[in-house]
Amino acid sequence: MEQDLKEAVEGIQKGLDDFETGKFRSFAEFADEQRRKYNLPTDL
Numbered sequence: 001m002e003q004d005l006k007e008a009v010e011g012i013q014k015g016l017d018d019f020e021t022g023k024f025r026s027f028a029e030f031a032d033e034q035r036r037k038y039n040l041p042t043d044l
Contacts, residue, residue: 035042
């Protein structure tokens with residue numbers, strides 16, 4: 001459980017670091033990728 005917590009904190013910190021350095025994408029880009037990846041309809 002302690003290892004899981006450590007990994008979660010590290011993942012969150014990486015995301016925050018990426019955001020601060022401009023390494024992120026819009027929700028629309030994320031949603032488009034997920035629709036393609038999982039063959040989801042575009043009208044959701």
